[in-house]
Amino acid sequence: MTIPEQNSVDIAIIGAGLTGLLTAHGLKKHGFHVTVYEQETSLTQRRRDWTIALHWALPIFKKLLPPSVVDNLPQAICNPYLDFNPDVECLPCMNANTGEMLFKSPMPGSRRVSRQRIRQLMTEGVDIRWGKRVSAIRSDNDTVQVEFDDGETVRADYVLGTDGAGSKVRDILYRNDEKARAVPSGYYFATAITRHNNAERVEPVHSLHPVTMVFMGTDSVGAIGTMYVDDPEDKSTWTTFWVKIWRKGLASFPDPPSSTRSGQEALAYLKKTTKNGLAPFQNQIDWAPEDGSTVAFIDEMKTWTPFLPFDTHEGRVTLAGDAAHPMLVYRGQGFQHAIVDASNYVDALLKIQAGGDREEIFNAYNAEMVERGAKAVEQSLKEAELSFDPESILKMTMVRRGHGKLE
Ligand SMILES: Cc1cc2nc3c(=O)[nH]c(=O)nc-3n(C[C@H](O)[C@H](O)[C@H](O)COP(=O)(O)OP(=O)(O)OC[C@H]3O[C@@H](n4cnc5c(N)ncnc54)[C@H](O)[C@@H]3O)c2cc1C
Numbered sequence: 521m522t523i524p525e526q527n528s529v530d531i532a533i534i535g536a537g538l539t540g541l542l543t544a545h546g547l548k549k550h551g552f553h554v555t556v557y558e559q560e561t562s563l564t565q566r567r568r569d570w571t572i573a574l575h576w577a578l579p580i581f582k583k584l585l586p587p588s589v590v591d592n593l594p595q596a597i598c599n600p601y602l603d604f605n606p607d608v609e610c611l612p613c614m615n616a617n618t619g620e621m622l623f624k625s626p627m628p629g630s631r632r633v634s635r636q637r638i639r640q641l642m643t644e645g646v647d648i649r650w651g652k653r654v655s656a657i658r659s660d661n662d663t664v665q666v667e668f669d670d671g672e673t674v675r676a677d678y679v680l681g682t683d684g685a686g687s688k689v690r691d692i693l694y695r696n697d698e699k700a701r702a703v704p705s706g707y708y709f710a711t712a713i714t715r716h717n718n719a720e721r722v723e724p725v726h727s728l729h730p731v732t733m734v735f736m737g738t739d740s741v742g743a744i745g746t747m748y749v750d751d752p753e754d755k756s757t758w759t760t761f762w763v764k765i766w767r768k769g770l771a772s773f774p775d776p777p778s779s780t781r782s783g784q785e786a787l788a789y790l791k792k793t794t795k796n797g798l799a800p801f802q803n804q805i806d807w808a809p810e811d812g813s814t815v816a817f818i819d820e821m822k823t824w825t826p827f828l829p830f831d832t833h834e835g836r837v838t839l840a841g842d843a844a845h846p847m848l849v850y851r852g853q854g855f856q857h858a859i860v861d862a863s864n865y866v867d868a869l870l871k872i873q874a875g876g877d878r879e880e881i882f883n884a885y886n887a888e889m890v891e892r893g894a895k896a897v898e899q900s901l902k903e904a905e906l907s908f909d910p911e912s913i914l915k916m917t918m919v920r921r922g923h924g925k926l927e
Contacts, residue, residue: 528553529552529553529677529678529869529873530553530555530675530676530677530678531547531552531553531554531555531676531677531678531679531680531869532554532555532556532557532664532666532674532676532678532679532680533554533555533556533557533679533680533682534556534557534654534666534679534680534681534682534683534688534689535556535557535558535559535681535682535683535684535687535841535843536556536557536558536560536639536643536646536648536650537639537682537683537684537841537842538572538635538638538639538642538841538855538858539682539840539841539842539843539855539858539861539862540556540558540680540682540683540841541556541639541642541643541646542581542584542585542642542858542859542862543584543680543682543840543861543862543865543866544556544646545584545585545586545589545642545645545646546584546585546862546863546865546866547865547866547869548586548645548646549584549586549866550866550869550870552869554646554647555647555648555649555674555676556646556647556648556649557648557649557652557654557666557668557674558648558649558650558651558652559651559652559653559654559683560650560651561650561651562650563639563640563643567815568711568782568815568817569634569635569636569637569713569747569815570634570635570711570761570763571598571632571633571634571635571732571745571747571761572632572633572635572638572852572855573611573627573630573631573632573633573732573852573923574630574631574632574633574855574856575627575629575630575852575856575923575924576856576923576924576925577855577856577857577859577860577925578629578630578631580859580860580863581859583863584859584862584863584866585642586644586645588644588645589641589642589644592641592644593631593633593638593641595637595641596633596634596637596638596640596641597631597632597633598632598633598634598731598745598746598747598748598749599632599730599731599746599749599752600749601749601752602730602731604631606626606628608730608731609626609627609628609629609630610624610625610626610627611624611625611627611731611732611734611918611923612624612625612729612733612734613625613733613734613735613736613919614733614734614735614736614798615735615736615737615910616735616736616737616738616742616797616798616801617737617738617798617910618737619798622736622737622913622914622919623914623918623919625918625919625922625923626922627922627923630923632731632732632745634747634748651670652668652669652670652672653668653669653670653688654666654667654668654669654683654688654689655667655668655669655688656692657679657689657692657693657833657837659833659834659836659837663675663676663677664676664677664678664679664833664836664837666679677836678836678837678869679833679836679837680837680838680839680840680865681693681837681838681839681840681843681844682839682840682841682842682843682858683843684841684842684843684846685702685822685824685842685843685846686702686822687702687839687842687843687844689837689839689843690824690830690839690843690844693830693831693832693837693838693839694830694831695831699827700824700830701824702822702823702824702846703822703823703824704768704820704821704822705820705821705822705823705848705901705904706767706768706769706820707765707766707767707768707820707821707848707904708765708766708767708768708773708775708776708818708819708820708821709763709764709765709818709819709820709821709849710763710764710765710786710790710816710817710818710819711761711762711763711815711816711817712761712762712763712786712787712790712805712808712814712815712816712817713747713759713760713761713814713815713816714759714760714761714762714804714807714808714809714813714814714815715748715758715759715813716756716760716807716809717756718756719754719755719756719758721760721803721804721807722746722755722756722758722760723755724799724800724803725744725745725746725760725800725804726746726755726758728744728800729745730746731745731746732744732745732746733745733800735797735798735801736907736908736910736913737910737913738797738908739766739767739770739772739773739908740764740765740766740773740794740908741764741765741766741907741908742762742763742764742765742797742801743762743763743764744760744761744762744800744801744804745760745761745762746758746759746760746761747759747760747761760804762801762804762805762808764790764794765849765904765907766908767908768820772793773793774793776789776818780818781817781818781819782816782817782818783812783816784810784812786816786817786818787808787810787814787816788810789818790805790816790818791805791806791808791810821848821849822846823846823847823848823897823900823901824845824846824897825845825893825894825897825898826839826844826845826889826890826893826894826897827890827894828886828887828890830886832879832882832883832886834878834879835878835879835880835881835882835883836878836882838865838882838885838886838889839889840858840861840862840865840889841854841855841857841858841861841862842854842858844861844889844890844893845857845889845892845893845894845896845897846897847893847896847897847900847901848900848901848903848904849900850900850903850904850907850916850918851899851900851903851917851918851923852923853896853899853900853923854896856925857892857893857896860892861889861893864885864888864889865885868881868882868884868885895926896926899917899926902917903916903917903918
């Protein structure tokens with residue numbers, strides 16, 4: 521149950537992505553006064569969606585949310601109508617040359633959700649100020665002042681930067697040090713979402729695996745799966761997705777110019793550079809309509825390995841989620857770590873409320889977050905390195921140790 525606001529501690533969260541919204545709920549449950557500031561002007565400003573597997577951190581995720589949001593989680597699950605069993609709760613991977621099964625990574629209890637839909641659910645009851653882009657943070661003995669692009673300044677007792685991979689808050693805390701900037705990883709990532717309005721084009725995706733199937737063994741990694749299900753009995757109402765990852769600089773995939781990284785141009789580029797793949801994957805690309813209904817994006821993924829120290833404004837300002845440790849998508853760890861950050865952040869404020877020393881408690885939060893985050897970022901890069909060669913795939917952590925939490 522969410523406790524009505526009972527104390528005068530003001531927390532400003534910068535960024536209404538999943539990390540910011542989750543932390544807001546966790547804090548509100550304990551009666552803290554939270555305001556989230558988001559640069560986007562509305563929930564629907566960005567058209568891009570992608571799927572996220574909630575797995576080892578799902579129990580912590582649910583604990584942070586109010587029951588009303590937890591009860592509605594099925595609305596965000598890509599296909600909530602499945603009979604969830606070990607065959608469904610896993611990530612299988614096929615050899616992209618032969619169609620043989622390479623490995624199946626068990627993900628017990630996992631649910632794959634739409635990022636857009638779960639974000640929408642998590643806005644419930646959160647005070648979000650849209651169209652507020654943070655530009656500066658200052659502090660004095662008592663409070664922190666957050667300045668926005670539009671000239672407004674607000675005061676808070678604590679500020680949490682959950683403003684994603686290109687975090688401005690991180691820049692500020694590291695005093696604009698070059699070393700605080702996320703760097704291009706050398707790996708491109710494409711996502712595409714299609715409503716085929718044709719059950720025969722959806723059936724092969726579903727029958728291969730009802731959640732997601734991955735393909736490896738060539739110079740790119742691919743995946744296909746179910747994105748949204750309107751009528752579970754009628755696959756012509758379902759939407760599918762595919763993703764593709766490749767290394768920058770390959771002759772077979774010339775770097776896409778920045779002008780072709782979204783929309784029709786992105787799809788045209790992907791169709792042109794994806795040929796002769798295994799039928800279930802190749803068909804999804806060939807069948808994606810070029811009438812503007814396929815939502816396609818291409819990005820060079822960025823990463824950053826966190827390090828200490830940074831200016832915490834005497835324990836009042838810190839980071840969580842992708843702002844703290846932007847990593848590659850391999851093994852689906854990014855949001856799992858963000859969930860742990862959110863939970864630890866709430867615990868830190870509760871300890872301070874109970875009389876603990878602010879700087880000491882946040883030094884401990886930062887040290888743990890940096891150590892855990894740095895390991896996860898580095899591990900995601902190693903995983904990518906191994907993913908394009910049939911020999912090295914078997915050395916990948918997801919093959920040897922699955923998708924679970926690494927100690
Ligand atoms: C294709 C894909 C698949 C993934 N799959 C998985 C998976 O299976 N499992 C998993 O655990 N993770 C997965 N991830 C990672 C996961 O999506 C991210 O870790 C998570 O969404 C990060 O959320 P965030 O809130 O920290 O950052 P973001 O979602 O980037 O949110 C940051 C917010 O801050 C706002 N903002 C930015 N700058 C400012 C500013 N100056 N002022 C105010 N607001 C600002 C942005 O507009 C945005 O709304 C995947 C990622 C991708 C791209």
